[in-house]
Amino acid sequence: MREFRFATPEEAEAAFYGAFASRSLEEMMQVWAADDTVVCIHPMGPRLTGSAAIAASWRQIFGGGGEMQVKPGGVVVTAGASLVLHSVDEHILLGDGRRGLVHATNVYRLTADGWRMVMHHGSPGGAREGGAGDAEGPPVVH
């Protein structure tokens, strides 16, 4: 198994979306920190905690039949010294031509093995982004 070591959160994020593109479980799990407190929420899915549950979910996703392209964009960064957040718009293109938007919160931690993902929270996106002074789109519950 190749060993990855990411020098920046951006490198780790590129590897995350690269693993998506290649549907590689091995590459995907090299991005994640290997511990029991990492959290992954797929759109409309339950909250998964710990590497084992998270690996199982990606195995299921990559093993699924449908083709899927994920193009990240519109990144908003919130940086701490050893913990960095990226708010990302994921533009999804399914093999059958359907398109979708997923809002993702990706969190990276500086570990002894370089920067690793410690959280991914994905959810179905609203119609469009709201900027400063722009609060369109009715929030359903809160």
Added chain:
Amino acid sequence: MREFRFATPEEAEAAFYGAFASRSLEEMMQVWAADDTVVCIHPMGPRLTGSAAIAASWRQIFGGGGEMQVKPGGVVVTAGASLVLHSVDEHILLGDGRRGLVHATNVYRLTADGWRMVMHHGSPGGAREGGAGDAEGPPVVH
């Protein structure tokens, strides 16, 4: 206007859910850092950036007719020195008796004004939480 200063992320989070309970826009916006990079995603809503857009969204939510209780639980903490994440299960009870689960990622930053919220990402919850070795629930897209 009362000035709040939160000594811990937990205090800021208690104030966040307290503002929900009292439907107070003033209390809610005291929890948030006042800057243009803060991010709020309400369930199924667009990504809002900046205090003005976020305040407008809460005004709309608190101004809505329906009663709503939000009970946070199952908090998983990911802590950095000046940036702390809480993954929270929000148990929602609407005035008409309907119940729901929202997965929330709440992020707090240590600022010159104490701990403040810099991100809230809420999304409709899956059927139940998956623990280690437990990857139930079909993720729809990813």
